[in-house]
Structure formats: C-alpha cells, structure tokens
Amino acid sequence: MTLALLIAIPLAGALVSAVVGRSTAVARIIALAASLGTAGVAAVVWQAYASSAEALTYEFTMDGAGSFLRLAADGLSVPLVALTALLGIIAVLASWNVERIGTHMSLLLALEAAVIGVFLAADLILFYVAWEAVLIPMFFLIGGWGHENRRYAAMKFFIYTFAGSALMLVGLVLLVVLGGTGTGMPATPLPIEPASQTLVFWLLAAGLLVKIPVVPLHTWLPDAHVEAPTAGSIMLAGVLLKMGAYGIARISIPYTPDAFAAAAPILAALGVIGIVYGAAMALGQCDLKRLVAYSSVAHMGFVVLGLASGTELGLQGAMLGMVSHGLVAGLLFFLVGALYERAHTRDIGAFGGLGVTLPRWATIFVVASLASLGLPGLSGFPGEFASVVAGFGRFGFVIAVAGIGIVLAGAYTLRAVRLVVHGEPAATQAPADGLQPAALRDLDARELLIAVPLVALIVALGIWPRLVTDIAAATLGALASLAGTVS
Amino acid sequence: MIVAIGCAAAFSLGVYAVLTRRDVIAILAGAELMLGAANVQLVAFALSRGGDGAVVSSFALIVLVIAAAEAAVGMALVVTAYRRTRRTLVDEFGEVSG
Amino acid sequence: MSANDLALAVTVTVMVAGAAGTVLTSDVPRLVISLGTFLLGVAAAFLVMGSPLLAVSQVFVYVGGVLVLVLFALMMVRRSGDEKPKVATRHDLGAAVIALGVFVLLAAVLGPVAADPTPVVTAPNEVGAILLGPSLVAFELVGVLLLAALLAVLVIVKGGEDS
C-alpha cells in the first residue's frame, strides 16, 4: 500500500496547490507538506526494503478491468525514489518566491509523482505512461517559468524525448507481444527469444539513450537547462536524466540480455565519448548553467560506462553515479539559480571574487565543484571509480580515453571556480545591470537549509558508498549475472 | 481481337482528349468517344461469349440512352457556365470568383 | 478472315479514325465531322454485330441529337471573334503517357480474351420483349432518368437567365 502512497501524495499535493494556489503562503505550505510526506513514505519504503530485502509489490486491480497499475520497489528503484523524494523537497524550497507559485508547485509535484511512477512501475504500460507523463509538467515548467527563449528550449526538450519514446513504445509493445507474459514485469523477467532481442533492444535504446543523454542525442539538455527555472533544473538534472539509465537496467538488461551484451561495447564507447565530449564542451562554456549541463552529460557518461561493463561492480558504480550526480547537480543548479536570483546573469565573466563577497555561497560552490570533478571523500568519486575500474576490466585500455575526460573534468570545474570564486571582487565585477558587488547578499537561512543537508549527504556518500550499494546489491547482483552472460 | 484493340484505341483516344483539350465542349466530345467505345466493346464481348442478342441489345440500349442524357446535362452546364463567365477554357473557370 | 471479320475490321477502323480526328484536330468543323464519323462507325459496328435496333437508335440519339447539340454549343460559344474558331488544346506528354498506359492495359487484358463475335441477328421485337419483359423496371427507370435530365437542363439553363 505504501508504494501507491508514494505516487498519491505528490499527485494530491499537485491538485490541491493548483486549485488553491492563489495565495503564496498556502501554496508553499501544501507543496512543502506534500514533498515532506513523500519523503517520509520513501524513508519507510527504504527501511522496509532494507530489512526484508525482497521487493515490495503493490497491485491495484479493478475487478474485471484487469490491472495495469502494478508497482514494485527493489534495490534498483528504492535509492532513486529516495533521491527523487529528497530533490522534491529541495526543488520546493528552491522555488519559494517564484511568481504564479500555485501552478508552479503543482507542476513540480506532478513531475515528482510521474518520476516516482517511472521508478516504481512494474508494468510495461504503466512505465510508458509515467515516462510520457513526466514530459508534460517539465514542458510547462520550462515553458512557463523559463528565461529568454524558453519556448524553443521547452519545445526542443519535448520533441527530442517524445520522438525517442515513440520508438520505445514500439519496443515495449514488441516486448509484450514476444514476452507473452502480459504487460506485467515479474521480479525476474525471462528474456525474449534471441533473434528479435537486438531489434527490441535498439528500439528501447532509442528512447532511453535520448533521456540519459548520450552524446549525439544530447543537444536538448544544455538548452533545457539554461532556460529552465531553478526548481526545474534541479529535478531535470537530479532525476529525469536517471530515467534513461534506470530503463536500461530495468528493461533492457533482463529482457534482452544477449543483445545488451552484444551492444555493451557500443554503449561503453558512447559512455566514454560522453565523458570526454561533455567535459570538453563544458570547458568552453561561459554560461554557468550550460556548463553544469555539459558536466551532467559527462557524469552520465560514467553511468553508461558502468552499465555497459555488465559486472556487479560496474552496476554499483552506475547506481552510485546516478545518486551522486542527482545530489551534486541538484546542489550546483540550486547555487547557480540562487546566484541568478541575485545578479540576474549566469555569465561566468560577470562574476569574480565571490569568495570575498559571498563567502558561504563560495564555500558550498567549491565543495560542490570538487564533488563534481570526482574528488575522493565526496560522492562523485566512488561512482566514477567503480565505473572506470569495471569498464577497464571489461573493455581494456580503450577506456583510458576516459582519463582525458577525468582531467578535463578537473579543468572546467576549477576554471569555473577560478573565474567565479577567485580573483578580485571589485575589479572583475562587471555589473550586469549596474549591480554593485555589495548588493549580492549571501545565502540566507532557507537557502542554507537546502544546501547544507545536500553537502552532508555528498560527504557521507563519498566516505561510505555502501549506504546506497548495500541496498542495491541484491538486485544489481542478479542483473550483473544476467548482463554478463556473453563475455 | 480486332474489336477489342479498336475499342481500346478509341477509348484511350477519348482519355487523351479529356486530358488535353482545354475547351470544355471538346472534353465532352472526348467523353462521348469513351462511352461509345465502351458500349461497342460491351456488346462485342457479350455476343462473343454467346450472350443472347436481345438481352445484350437491351442492355446496350439503356446504356446508350443514359449516355445521351449525360451528354445533354453536360452541354447545359457548359452553356450556362459560358454565359456567366464568358469563358470556355476549362482552366480559366477558376479565375472568376462566384 | 471471314466476311464478318472484314466488316468488323472496317467499322472499327472507321471508329478509330473518327476518334483520332476528334482528338487531334483543333478546327471546329473538322472536329464535329470526325465525331460524327466515330458515332456512325459505332452504329455500323452495332449493325455488323447483328443488332439493327441498336444501330438505328445510336444514329437517332447520337448523330441526330448529341452531335447537333455539340455543333450548336460550339457555334454559340464561338460566336464572337472573326478568326476561324479554334479548339484550344494543351498537348502534353503526361496525358499521352497515361492514355497510352490505358490503351496498353485494355489491349493486354481484353485482347486475348475478347474474341470477335459471330453475328447473331436479333430482331427488334425480341429486344422489345426483353425491355418490357424481365427488365421492365430498368426500362421505366430510364424513362424517369430522362425526365430528370430534361428538368435538370431546364433548371440549369433557366437558372442562368436572371443573373
């Protein structure tokens, strides 16, 4: 029953805040309550799964109508659901003083409900419905509260994902037809016959790889991020990108293992290209949000590499990579958003010496940047380390190319830190609109309430990654044995 | 064999006329060609298959009469269109708005 | 080549010649004449195939009626302008290809199948018996149809009067 609550609460919150969203205070309270509620339930589910270690399932069957609403939470989905719930709270808090707050909060909560739906879906149809449902609120969030050319970005985001998911639908239908076991996703699904696996795999991959995103299909991400409002960016980077990787682990590996094993080198190559390409592109950006967006492409490259390795270590690396990127990218987008609220510009050149004018913001930004470049002791490192080691184990020295990406990651992150945090505050401060540096006030209590827990989690996950991997170990172990069939 | 080839030729000439003549009346003439050829072919084919001459003839007769009615109505349309638009070329009818 | 086949061949060539004439010429009188020859050819074909009633009705209805109609229409339409009345045509390759396609198709399909009929003379009274016998309904309907056509023509033409 709790699983259904996980979707019901945010949906209810969305409806209520849409209806009664006129007054800001009420909308805020409702949104906060809903997101906190969801987080509470997520914690309960985490605890339940941790103790019992077998998947919680929930099936809602209307008599006669047959059930398509089947939910299941196992090692793969519990951490991601918890991440979504957490980022839900962060997003709500980050959009505290946004105009038209009622509808903004309702869209945010609807987005959260849809994403949790994707992660919990134990039914191919529900998976697809939730996958599409995610697009709608995100589209309106970017379109409604975005910046300059938000319409273009919103449309591009929508079309890219939608086109991909159209192909995915064909794949899913084929799965149902060939699978023969109806639309349900049993705990240990049996793979479909090898002949058609390749076709189905690549059909699914079309929809999934667009979402991750993988390099050639990624150009929607920087635009979407640059234009999205802070809360939108947090959810987009924090959770939406994980749906693709989750889809591969949840559907591609169990249903089409041989095709996955055969396609693994291609996936690994795409991952490595993503790492190097994302980092190289980020190096040349002068818009902070676009820089973080490209860094997301790089981080997800590691996740794809981890997945492609097919070993248990690789999958744990991918899982860690997903959760850590959720936290780090969420924090970075929040910081950039907070800076934008104050200085109304995201151009790196416009800042300088924020270390002096905004000490608290600068400290957290440096910590987030170090986490983003994969410094050990912070959450970025375990995921990357496991992915690279597993990837190397499977594909050998070609993975060394990712090394360039790792160095470039250091380059672009520290370049951003050098241009934004370091340097003389007054001299380089080209006030975008006559804004004196003194006008930038440092993070207030609310913003600290958002940033500090995230930093704490990032450090905790960095020091002790088994917080996440223990939960996911059982499921990932099973998946690894499946994925690793062909050497 | 000869009738078939002949009628086919006549019929396709009719088609050609309909497609290329710009004069509406000429198009109707083309239509007549097609109808006539079809009728002859119909009769020839029926008879060659041992059809009863009377039945075939009655059938052809009815076809003939209908074709004639069609030609008449066609011509009426053409004349009125001409009187209203002073044009007889099929592709110029569009230019005059109602 | 029996006499009948020969006759058939002649009538068919007349028909085709007439058709070619109507299609190719742009001179109005020649068009009318060739249409006439075509219709007479058709009548002759009916005759050769042993159905005098058809031939006669063909002559009455088409040559007498339709041809005259066409003639009047052409004359009326061509009233203005002194130069010889011309029928504008737009010979383009596309139409020719389509026409050829139709011809090839018909010839290919019907050719081997439709043999030439051996003449079976049917007296008009047999046809009359059929019309008033089993296909009486058809006969009556044709009447109604003709009436409708008549009214239609009146309405169309009269409709034009008051504009």
Next chain:
Amino acid sequence: MMPLWFVLVAPIAVALVIAAAGRGPVRYTRWLALVGPVAAAWAGAERLADAGRETGVAAEAVSWFVTQTGSIDVGASADPIASIMLVVVGVVASMVVVFSFGYMAEDASQPRYFALLSAFTAAMTGLVLSTSLVGLFIAWELVGACSYLLIGFWFTKPSAARAAVKAFLVTRVGDVGLLFALALLWRETGTLVTADVLAAVPTLAPATITTAALLLFVGAAGKSAQFPLHVWLPDAMEGPTPVSALIHAATMVAAGVFLLARTWPLFEASETARLVVLIIGTVTALGAATIAVPQTDIKRVLAYSTISQLGFMFAALGAGAWVAAFFHLVTHAAFKSLLFLASGSVIHGSGTQDLREMGGLGRAMPVTAATWAVGVAALAGLPPLAGFFSKDAVLDAVWVHAPVAGAALFIASALTAFYSFRATRLAFSGTFRGAGHPHESPLVMKVPLVVLAVLAATLGAGSWWFAELLGGHAGLAIPIAVASTIIAGLSAVAGWALYKTGPAADDRLAGALGGLWRAAAGAYGIDALVMRGAAASERGAATASERFDTRLVDGLVRGIAWLARRVGREFNELQSGESQLYAALVGAGAVLLASLALWLGR
C-alpha cells in the same frame, strides 16, 4: 599505543573545529592545529620504538565496495616505512604550524589556513597508513585537493588562483595514471589490498607488471613533480611559504617516492620500469639543477632544488636502492623544509622574495642566517651534515648501477652546491639592496628553524640505524664520499666567491654562458609550451562546442524540419485548381494500380 584511527580522525575533527570557530578565537584554536601532526609523530615514534618486537599493528580493514566476485577494502596499518613517514610528516607539520603562528599572524582568514593545514595532515597520514591501494588513491587525491586549496589560499591574487588550478590539473594527469594502474591491478589480481597485490606479483605477466609499474610511476611523477610533470611546482610558490615548506618540500612531493617504496616488489620485478624511473630521475635532477642556478626568486631556487633532489631519489629508486632513496627523502624533508621556512623568515623580514633586492641579511637576521647556512650545507652534501650521508648513499647506488647516470648526478650535486651558496651569498652577505630595513623574525618562527637545523645536522648519524631497520646496506662508500665532498666543496666555494660582487655576477655569467643562461632561467620553455597548449585547448573547446554542437547536431535537427517544410510546399503545388491535372492523376493512379494488380495476379 596511539590508535591509528585517532591519528586520522583527530586532524579532521580539529580542522572542522577551527573552521567553525571562525576568526574570533583563532588565536587559541590555531594551537589545535598541532594536534594532528603531534599525534602522527607520536604514533610513528611509538611504532618505530617497538619496531623490533612486532612488525605492524593488525590492519583494521573495512570493505568499501562489496560484490559477489570480490570486495574493495580500505584499511590502515603502520609498517616501518609508514611509521618513518609518520614521524617525518608529524615533525615537519608541527614545525610548519608553529612557524605559521608568526608568519600568518596578521592574515585575515587564518581559520581557513589552519583548518586546511590540519586537513592536509590528515590526508597525508591517510596516504601513508593506508593498506589498500584504493585508500592510498583516495588520500592521494585529497592531498592534491588540499594542496590546490592551500596554493590558492590568497585566491584574490589571480596568479595564485591560476597556479592552484595548474597544480591540481598537472597532478591530476598523474592521478589518472595511478587510477588506471589500480584498474589494471584489480583486473589482473582481483584485489586492491596492497599486500595481496604485491604477493600476486610473481604470478602476473611481465607486460602487465611493467605497464602497472609505469602507470604507478606516472602517478608518482605527477605528485613528485618529475619531468615532464614538474611544471606546476615552481608556480606553486604562489602559496604561503610555510605551505611550500610542508607540502612542496617535505610531504606531498615525497608521496611519489613513498608510493614507489610502498609498491617496491612491483618495480623490482620489472627491469624496464626501473630503467625509465632512473632515466627520468636523472634527467630531472640534472635539468632542474641547471634551471635553479639563474633563478632570482629565492623560493623558485628552492622549488627547482626540490625537483632536482626528488630527481636524485627517483634515480636511486631506478638504480634499485629504494632504502637509499627513502633515507634521502627523510633527510631532504628536514633540510628542505628548514630552507623554505628560513626563506619564509627572510621574506617576512625583508619584505621581498627577489635575491637581487636582498643582501646583508646575515647581520640583520642572525638566527635565520645561521639555520639557513646549516640547511644549505646539508643540501650541498657537505659532511658531517645529513645531506652528505643520504646523497652519498644515493650517488653510490646509482654509480654502481649506471655510471653514466652517476656522472650526471655528480654534476647535478655540483650545481646544487653552486646555486645554494650563490643564493646564500646574495641573500646574506653584502649590503641590503631592498627598501626599508629587514628585521629578525619573532621567537615563534625562530624555534622551528633551530629544531629543523638540529635535525638537518644530526640525521646523518641515523643512516646505520635506518639501513638496519629497512634492510639496506649500512656504511659509507669511502671513494664516493670523498669524491662528492671535494666536488661539493669546490662548487660551494665557487658559488660563494663568484658572487662577492652581488647580483652583477649574474650578468657576467650570463655573458659567459650566453643563450644557455637565459634558457635555463626560462626553464627551457617547457612551462610556456604547456600553458600555451592549455589555453589553446580551452579556446578550442569553446569554438568546437559552438561549431560542432550548435551547428552540426542542432543543424541536423533543424535540417529535418526544413526538409519537412520543403516537401510540404512541393505537394501543395499539386492543388493548383486545374481539374485536368486531377483527371490526369486519377488516370495515372488507375493505370498504376491496374498494372500492379495485373503484375501481382499473373
């Protein structure tokens, strides 16, 4: 017995406390920064004292990643070389912290400084104690991060910020090498616990061993600033001088040598790897020594001297004598941190870093001058100071192994003596050429100098005890010792005498040596080359992103949209109102369909 986990956790806790306490009580909280180093020294000393009885404390290991196929464990234990390093790190760090009390007295953000120092100590002890290569790698990168934060301490200075980034990125290149060494070892041996890996070495294929060793050496070269990854160390002088003393003289840069010592069986098994290490070490030693000679900034002289001395250590490693290298590491830590702290005191007193503006500081700063002299003598390798013994061991090992390299090292040690006495003469004798009047540093800065001076002088005696503990050959190779002393002595005197006339001597030498002098001063253009490459790659990435991303990929998408519109426009021409066109189309359609039906039906 001091528990190991305390040695690791205490400095981190202290760092948090100091940072949290903020500026107010910094005068008191900064003393807490001593907790970490003292604990480390104490633990190291304890373990060394009873080293005779049992080797290392049982390793407390915990598994960091658990998979069915194997687990990646992280643990800590103190074996002899770790204990020695603990002592070295502890002593030097304590001295640096005490020295910083004076040096950083009036700096605004002292809490951040001492917190970072404490964090660095924690990271360094972690590196030294770790029993698994993963733990070592984690501490390795944390040490790099602390160095980044400390070099860029005065981040308002753009040059400092840039130097910090450069240091981090160049060492990061090395770290990537180390990462792939770990990945290779994990793939080959299935474990990353150092002992197990080294135990499995005999079973590995020679190619794997060599590749792993070389990759490890790349990591070491990055951290220990060996050619070609040395470009970051001279710029790292932008950081506060005590930081340079701690990180860029004694501890971090020594991590590379420690890594090779820690994984010695891997190098022992691969001849080619040792050869590479020997060549790179010798080249770096000689090259850096030549660059150090014409330097005018006192800290850059010491920076290039450090690179050179590290070159000596790596040459010794290449020659197979890791004990000699390790011994030289210890002595070098003592006298080089002493020299850096003394230069800090000189800068603090005279307000300038430029040797040409100094002069006559001997009279103004007697204690600093005296301790500097001890350090310089040790650096030059004059008996009976520590440097003499350790450098002798190194020279002996290398000379026996590869005479050519031995000769190069002799020349390098001659140059070392020359530039060290040149700097001494320029800084401490003659009349003060700078503005204002230099003054001696306060007591809190003089005490560490004296302590380190004593160490620099007496450590030499430890060579026997050292060799017996770690299993190297004891005693002194007399012929080598005599030769090196003569060479060192002669070039020291030359250095001293030549600079009687102060900086003018530089111009005479420049005239004499011509292009070589200027090239050496510019570090042979390597640095400029690297920086130009980095800047070009940054611009390249920007244009590439603009051209590739927006034009090509987006272009592709926009292209599809354009295509759709064009095809649409083509088709609507068909609705032109010409009825005959429609008829034609109908006819064409009919013909096509009929013929298709015919064709299919045949």
